[in-house]
Amino acid sequence: MVGFVSALAVELARGDDLGAQLMNGGLPWFAGTAALLSVASLVPLFKGVSAQSKSGGLMTADAELWNGRFAMLGLVALAFTEYLKGGPLV
Known part of the structure; x- marks a missing residue:
């Protein structure tokens, strides 16, 4: 999710x-x-916190999976659109 937003933001800002x-x-x-977020996502697991115990409202495990x-x-669509256009989205 971070990668898609970052790629789109840099593309809109610089045109790369x-x-x-x-x-x-x-x-x-x-x-x-990727390494930092992978390690950070393991911290709650080592503390014994489950996804079900923290899910509530909009922030559920299912919602995170779909996001x-x-x-x-979105990232694949961005790459495919750039391929078809022969350049950046903008």
Whole structure:
């Protein structure tokens, strides 16, 4: 979800497509962010907190699952649109 929003924001701000973003220093940022968020998501697990005990209102495990799926689809759609256009979305 963070990757999709970041890619779209950089593209709108600078006009770089996904490939340019990855090749111009974006890959280390992606790897670092993915590692940090992966480790951070394990902390509640080690503390014994379950997803069901923290879910309530809009922030449920199901909602988070669907948000992640839509973000993945959005990133693929962004890349495919750039491929068809031959350049950035904007």
